[in-house]
Amino acid sequence: MSPPSAVEVLLPVALDRALTYAVPEGLVVAPGDVVLAPLGNRIEIGVVWDGAPAAFDPARLKRLQGVVAAAPMREPMRRFVDWIADYTVSPRGQVLRMALRGLGVDAPAAAPKMGVRAAGRPPARPTPARLRVLDVAADGAPRAKSALAEEAGVSVSVIDGLLADGALVAAELPPPPSAPRPDPYRPGPKLSTGQASAAEALAALTLARRFHVALLDGVTGSGKTEVYLEAVAAALKAGRQALVMAPEIALTGAFMDRFSARFGVRPAVWHASVGEKARGAIRRGVASGEIPAVVAARSGLFLPFADLGLIVVDEEHDAAYKQEDGVLYNARDMAVLRGRFEQAPVILASATPSLESRVNAERGRYARLALPDRFGGRTLPDVSAIDMRSAGPDRGDWLSPRLVHAMAETLRAGDQALLFLNRRGYAPLTLCRKCGHRLKCPNCSAWMVEHRFRARLVCHHCGHTGPTPDSCPSCGASDSLVACGPGVERIRDEAVARFPGARVSVLSSDVVGGPEALRAELDAIERGEVDIVVGTQMVTKGHNFPKLTLVGIVDADFALGAADPRAAERTFQTLEQVAGRAGRGERPGRALLQTHEPEHPVIRALVAGDREGFYALETKARKAARMPPFGRLAALIVSAPTREEADAHARALARAAPKADGLRVLGPAEAPLAMVRGRHRMRLLVQADRAADVPAYVRSWLGAAPRPKGQVRVAVDIDPQSFV
Numbered sequence: 001m002s003p004p005s006a007v008e009v010l011l012p013v014a015l016d017r018a019l020t021y022a023v024p025e026g027l028v029v030a031p032g033d034v035v036l037a038p039l040g041n042r043i044e045i046g047v048v049w050d051g052a053p054a055a056f057d058p059a060r061l062k063r064l065q066g067v068v069a070a071a072p073m074r075e076p077m078r079r080f081v082d083w084i085a086d087y088t089v090s091p092r093g094q095v096l097r098m099a100l101r102g103l104g105v106d107a108p109a110a111a112p113k114m115g116v117r118a119a120g121r122p123p124a125r126p127t128p129a130r131l132r133v134l135d136v137a138a139d140g141a142p143r144a145k146s147a148l149a150e151e152a153g154v155s156v157s158v159i160d161g162l163l164a165d166g167a168l169v170a171a172e173l174p175p176p177p178s179a180p181r182p183d184p185y186r187p188g189p190k191l192s193t194g195q196a197s198a199a200e201a202l203a204a205l206t207l208a209r210r211f212h213v214a215l216l217d218g219v220t221g222s223g224k225t226e227v228y229l230e231a232v233a234a235a236l237k238a239g240r241q242a243l244v245m246a247p248e249i250a251l252t253g254a255f256m257d258r259f260s261a262r263f264g265v266r267p268a269v270w271h272a273s274v275g276e277k278a279r280g281a282i283r284r285g286v287a288s289g290e291i292p293a294v295v296a297a298r299s300g301l302f303l304p305f306a307d308l309g310l311i312v313v314d315e316e317h318d319a320a321y322k323q324e325d326g327v328l329y330n331a332r333d334m335a336v337l338r339g340r341f342e343q344a345p346v347i348l349a350s351a352t353p354s355l356e357s358r359v360n361a362e363r364g365r366y367a368r369l370a371l372p373d374r375f376g377g378r379t380l381p382d383v384s385a386i387d388m389r390s391a392g393p394d395r396g397d398w399l400s401p402r403l404v405h406a407m408a409e410t411l412r413a414g415d416q417a418l419l420f421l422n423r424r425g426y427a428p429l430t431l432c433r434k435c436g437h438r439l440k441c442p443n444c445s446a447w448m449v450e451h452r453f454r455a456r457l458v459c460h461h462c463g464h465t466g467p468t469p470d471s472c473p474s475c476g477a478s479d480s481l482v483a484c485g486p487g488v489e490r491i492r493d494e495a496v497a498r499f500p501g502a503r504v505s506v507l508s509s510d511v512v513g514g515p516e517a518l519r520a521e522l523d524a525i526e527r528g529e530v531d532i533v534v535g536t537q538m539v540t541k542g543h544n545f546p547k548l549t550l551v552g553i554v555d556a557d558f559a560l561g562a563a564d565p566r567a568a569e570r571t572f573q574t575l576e577q578v579a580g581r582a583g584r585g586e587r588p589g590r591a592l593l594q595t596h597e598p599e600h601p602v603i604r605a606l607v608a609g610d611r612e613g614f615y616a617l618e619t620k621a622r623k624a625a626r627m628p629p630f631g632r633l634a635a636l637i638v639s640a641p642t643r644e645e646a647d648a649h650a651r652a653l654a655r656a657a658p659k660a661d662g663l664r665v666l667g668p669a670e671a672p673l674a675m676v677r678g679r680h681r682m683r684l685l686v687q688a689d690r691a692a693d694v695p696a697y698v699r700s701w702l703g704a705a706p707r708p709k710g711q712v713r714v715a716v717d718i719d720p721q722s723f724v
């Protein structure tokens, strides 16, 4: 059979279809090969896709320009790309683009470096310096010129002289030694009985080389990391690769240390701010198998592993796994899918698993491994609620007397206190006392948030910023602007005022100096160099602060009222995780929840330490409302520069919605954030039975609906996590 004269090539552009290209004489390509293909007047890097081209006219086809020296995209990866595109209703090319990241710099391996070695004949002019060089080089080994000069204590010009003379000749240097590989045979920590049996079960799954999902459901501080690192060890011992995913990768310094304590070296790290060059190296390393373990953010899912033997998704409940722009996918769900295509086990780890994963475990689709106790005989924190209606602070303050009292006790004992508030900046709203004007973002339907430290107002949605004005921009009154409500900076001020002399640190994404500075701050806290930590969501993620014994939740109700089907679940997860930072060291911890709704089931479950009770209740509520995972959701967000355009197109879409059993379309309604970055937003929501094929429905709907015109855009969000 002669090689095909034309092939299908998928390109990393917003196209769903592969394009047909002619294969020039002499070029042999197969599905998965990375090729250069002309598109318009540029050359794109694409991948030969599966399937034979339909009828074509050879004379009219463009020709492939060549094959790129990169590992071909394996079949499981190609199916993964197809599947994500289908599921998220995105063009396949756009998904491919994520899978080709780092490839642009995939230059052929650098030319070998040249050095010199002894030619085996004496120099014409034997000066003492020259003789010293030849003495060092007598072993015949190639050396870099500078290294040889240094070893012999001469200048490089002496080496050049010997080269010209013929006593030294040029020689290829051996390649630099490759990075040391993690050693799975190093002894790990001694595991408790419960940890050991979970670790054994996970290692067995890993060795079975089959697709299987295990939910590692262990309370905060139970040692989930140590347990899943045993599964990583099993994969590495079997000669396979492991991918560990983490939601806040820039902050995983502590995780890197634990990985290297276990395996002797740090893992390769892959995330958005890894430089292009390092990306190319990681891509090549995982494709060749030279890099056996990678810790990655979402996009690590698309790395071209040669033999992926295990995927771990740490903090699997975390909303940060959902990508909220471009292709809207949930990396936790897609990790499960990649595991299936690779025939590799997937471990989902969390102290507060998503309801989805809990239900999958109940249905028997996932194995569930529980670690109900903290490691080392430590106890879970004692949680109690402070009723802000009867026991709240004085006007203008945010910390209740009971919380302040507990802080004083904690500091007196030489321990640390953490105050949690999920609001960046100083105050979420600034208004004029004279005229009532509120400072609003010009581009978004959102208040400008005061950041007092920087003396600026910032929009948290579009980044718009300006100096804090002295007078009201509306009525001109001076000294009339007042800050309303607290952000972490304001809580810091209150803590400093109440505990002069205490070392107070604020942790949020606003920390000056970026992730580096934040990591340094986390280390300082871990060493006990801070007395009071005031932090946002950022402090909830897997940190170990041994001296921390008190957690104060400034506003436990922050999300309870949100129009989000996961509001209760999110509140429970966030508060349980923050509370779980207390008492991880020698001394037991406690958590105080400031709330206006102490009777709320979420607050009651937290106080009672009844996580099973919470899950049972939440399961019942979601079942009754037919909300995920007992039903399916998809959102269509229509946006345009004017409200009229967005509204008109959203209505046209609603009219075009096909009728289907077990599925209804709600809306359009103005999105809660009606305007973002100058674009007006309308939402339509699809609510469906669990059995419905929502992506297929949305695709046929969009196919039948009028196309968006001009600046109108439609974004499809299958399984939405964000309801703003």
Ligand SMILES: Nc1ncnc2c1ncn2[C@@H]1O[C@H](COP(=O)(O)OP(=O)(O)OP(=O)(O)O)[C@@H](O)[C@H]1O
Binding pocket: 189, 190, 191, 192, 195, 218, 219, 220, 221, 222, 223, 224, 225, 226, 350, 351, 375, 541, 542, 543, 544, 580
């Ligand atoms: N078998 C063990 N031997 C020694 N130390 C352990 C062991 N298991 C856990 N630890 C220690 O206990 C602490 C908590 O462990 P780890 O961070 O893995 O818990 P976790 O379950 O991931 O908690 P969280 O969900 O709250 O982040 C860590 O300092 C860890 O080093």
Ligand SMILES: [Zn+2]
Binding pocket: 441, 442, 443, 444, 446, 459, 460, 461, 462, 463, 464, 677
């Ligand atoms: Zn804005």
